[in-house]
Amino acid sequence: MNKRVEKNTRDLGLRRKAPLATRTDLAAAATKDIAAAMNGILADVFALYMKTKNFHWHMSGPHFAITICCWMNKPISFMR
Secondary structure (H helix, E strand, O other): OOHHHHHHHHHHHHHHHOOOOOOOOOOHHHHHHHHHHHHHHHHHHHHHHHHHHHHHHOOOOOOOOHHHHHHHHHHHHHHO
8 A cells, every 4th residue: 555545544543533522511421311312212213114114015915006005115215
């Protein structure tokens, strides 16, 4: 590798390890609490997405039509 690529690789490694410098009025404990709550919400949304997707792909029968397929894709595309 040339020296420029090596320097860029080193700089990227240092930036990944550096803490974010975003200013906030929240204490460190508060940000951890918020992150934990948001992780729970994210897990719930992902579970809903997977259940909706699985329900969609397991539908069949004489009353299943392309309109139902399109209707089911609306909530899925909204969640993406």
